[in-house]
Amino acid sequence: MIEVQHLTKRYGPFTAVDDVSFRAEPGEILGFLGPNGAGKTTTMRILTGYMPATDGKAMVGGYDVQEQPIEAKRRTGYLPETPPLYPEMTVRDYLDFCARIKGVPRAERTTRVKSSMERTRITDVANRHCGKLSKGYKQRVGLAQALLHNPDVLILDEPTAGLDPKQIIETRQLIKQLGGDHTIILSTHILPEVSQTCNRVVIINRGRVVAVDSPENLTGRLRGSETMFLQVDAAGADPIDVLKLIPGVTQIRIADSKGTVRGIEVESEAGRDVRRELASAVVNRGWGLLELRPMRMSLEEIFLHLTTEDATVASPDTRSAEVSVE
Amino acid sequence: MNNIVAIAQKEIRSYFASPIAYVVIGLFALMFGFFYYTLLGLFIEQGMRMMGMQGGPTQNVNEQMIRPLFLNASVLLLFVLPMITMRTYSEEKRSGTIELLLTAPLTDFHIIMGKFLGAMALYGAMLAVTFVHVGVLFAFGKPEWIPIVTGYLGLLLMGGCFISVGLLISSFTRNQIVAVMATFAVFLLLWVINWAGPLTGPRTQAVLDYLSITNHLDDFTRGIVDTKHLIYYLSFIAFGLFLTARSVDSERWRG
Numbered sequence: 001m002i003e004v005q006h007l008t009k010r011y012g013p014f015t016a017v018d019d020v021s022f023r024a025e026p027g028e029i030l031g032f033l034g035p036n037g038a039g040k041t042t043t044m045r046i047l048t049g050y051m052p053a054t055d056g057k058a059m060v061g062g063y064d065v066q067e068q069p070i071e072a073k074r075r076t077g078y079l080p081e082t083p084p085l086y087p088e089m090t091v092r093d094y095l096d097f098c099a100r101i102k103g104v105p106r107a108e109r110t111t112r113v114k115s116s117m118e119r120t121r122i123t124d125v126a127n128r129h130c131g132k133l134s135k136g137y138k139q140r141v142g143l144a145q146a147l148l149h150n151p152d153v154l155i156l157d158e159p160t161a162g163l164d165p166k167q168i169i170e171t172r173q174l175i176k177q178l179g180g181d182h183t184i185i186l187s188t189h190i191l192p193e194v195s196q197t198c199n200r201v202v203i204i205n206r207g208r209v210v211a212v213d214s215p216e217n218l219t220g221r222l223r224g225s226e227t228m229f230l231q232v233d234a235a236g237a238d239p240i241d242v243l244k245l246i247p248g249v250t251q252i253r254i255a256d257s258k259g260t261v262r263g264i265e266v267e268s269e270a271g272r273d274v275r276r277e278l279a280s281a282v283v284n285r286g287w288g289l290l291e292l293r294p295m296r297m298s299l300e301e302i303f304l305h306l307t308t309e310d311a312t313v314a315s316p317d318t319r320s321a322e323v324s325v326e
Numbered sequence: 327m328n329n330i331v332a333i334a335q336k337e338i339r340s341y342f343a344s345p346i347a348y349v350v351i352g353l354f355a356l357m358f359g360f361f362y363y364t365l366l367g368l369f370i371e372q373g374m375r376m377m378g379m380q381g382g383p384t385q386n387v388n389e390q391m392i393r394p395l396f397l398n399a400s401v402l403l404l405f406v407l408p409m410i411t412m413r414t415y416s417e418e419k420r421s422g423t424i425e426l427l428l429t430a431p432l433t434d435f436h437i438i439m440g441k442f443l444g445a446m447a448l449y450g451a452m453l454a455v456t457f458v459h460v461g462v463l464f465a466f467g468k469p470e471w472i473p474i475v476t477g478y479l480g481l482l483l484m485g486g487c488f489i490s491v492g493l494l495i496s497s498f499t500r501n502q503i504v505a506v507m508a509t510f511a512v513f514l515l516l517w518v519i520n521w522a523g524p525l526t527g528p529r530t531q532a533v534l535d536y537l538s539i540t541n542h543l544d545d546f547t548r549g550i551v552d553t554k555h556l557i558y559y560l561s562f563i564a565f566g567l568f569l570t571a572r573s574v575d576s577e578r579w580r581g
Contacts (some may be wrong), residue, residue, distance in 0.1 A: 011580070048429040051578050073431040084426035086336070088343035101430040255383040281554070 001183040005057035018207040030196030032187035076253035077151035083142025087131025333440020408509035411492025473549030480546025485557035490566025
């Protein structure tokens with residue numbers, strides 16, 4: 001549905017997007033993740049036909065956005081970073097205008113406007129001026145505008161920015177619902193959003209794709225070793241001496257201690273489960289085992305890992321990620 | 327065509343939703359009324375004086391009253407039209423709504439023509455206010471109507487030139503103050519460009535005279551529609567809109 005090949009955008013000497021390639025299948029929700037200034041917005045603007053690429057190709061619904069912009073734009077709904085509202089228009093008039101320029105036939109216009117407003121829950125502000133709305137409503141009017149012509153592809157630039165927690169949850173649910181019959185690309189720098197809404201993630205940094213995968217695989221793949229966290233009440237004894245004797249344990253350290261309770265991080269060889277041994281070692285001594293859980297690398301850590309410069313794991317991973325996408 | 331109309335309607339609506347339309351029309355009506363009042367006063371005074379002498383030259387309301395009125399009105403456009411065009415592109419760029427237009431299935435031509443026609447419609451409404459003044463002359467005298475019609479046509483065309491330049495300048499900047507000042511400066515320059523004529527050779531003078539935007543209005547106010555002037559105005563408008571299209575396109579590349 002969306003196919004991006006070797007996309008590059010340069011502003012003079014500055015390269016904003018550097019040889020980016022990815023694709024999104026019909027019905028898929030693709031998360032576009034990266035720190036501010038990574039090139040997310042630029043890539044989206046190229047995909048929507050707002051600006052041309054310096055090099056490379058972007059296809060939407062089988063149409064090249066540069067060669068057949070009108071056809072591609074007909075199939076794209078776009079919510080820019082700042083919702084493009086005319087402050088002096090009422091929400092209804094604004095959506096009616098948008099429907100007109102998006103080529104919605106006159107006969108369907110009223111019903112399309114109505115259903116868009118219902119989906120984004122803005123019917124109650126239909127007659128208010130766009131300029132007088134709160135940030136949350138503005139964002140949702142922008143989303144309604146993107147849905148108007150029932151496009152195959154939705155491109156949403158930070159759709160939850162500026163919303164309150166309740167609205168964020170509602171918007172995420174709406175995006176998930178839409179995912180079935182639309183292909184969605186959404187950009188964000190909020191990580192839980194990605195793991196909650198997206199089927200696949202493209203992590204981008206300094207204009208380059210550093211990883212493409214599902215959120216689960218990303219969290220799994222980067223774990224070179226297993227880490228367990230346990231909380232032990234050793235009643236004055238030193239649990240480390242005991243635990244380090246367990247076979248498979250490579251590293252051990254005290255993370256915190258409160259009174260006689262110690263929080264301990266135990267690292268073991270990859271693929272080796274030492275939970276049973278840890279538990280029995282503690283219990284056999286008569287100590288209290290208060291907590292035992294595996295420490296997964298969170299998406300946050302992966303993200304930091306991939307987007308900081310001394311990330312040594314990132315480069316081989318990138319290659320395998322790109323191969324897996326093709 | 328539907329797209330052009332949609333954009334034009336949106337433009338007109340935003341003019342009337344902001345104070346701009348009212349200020350522009352109000353100021354224009356006020357100043358036009360002042361010119362009308364003084365010219366009419368002069369005309370009547372002259373008429374009184376001529377009643378005394380027999381067989382003197384007869385008075386002509388078209389030549390002595392309406393023509394100067396149109397020429398004065400053209401000076402007003404210099405000040406008023408930059409206010410109409412200043413926000414056309416600047417405001418969309420500042421508020422980000424330009425992203426809506428450029429990512430909708432529209433061509434640049436649709437957007438530019440829509441904006442041009444929207445501005446022309448407001449300008450037309452502004453001129454329409456002066457029908458009242460001219461109508462009064464018809465009520466009390468017998469002016470010829472052809473020079474009046476062609477005079478309005480001339481004003482409309484000249485305003486079209488200014489608006490096309492205004493659109494171009496508005497597409498350069500997201501700051502409306504910069505747009506209005508730069509537009510005013512360019513209008514003024516187009517106005518007086520032939521003043522430099524006598525300082526240059528006769529050939530350059532002819533070129534500058536041709537370029538000066540007001541020289542072409544004179545024949546229209548006399549009731550003459552010369553293709554020479556029509557072509558000048560229409561090609562000027564087309565060129566202005568073409569440059570605007572280039573400017574919008576290059577803005578895209580620069581991002």
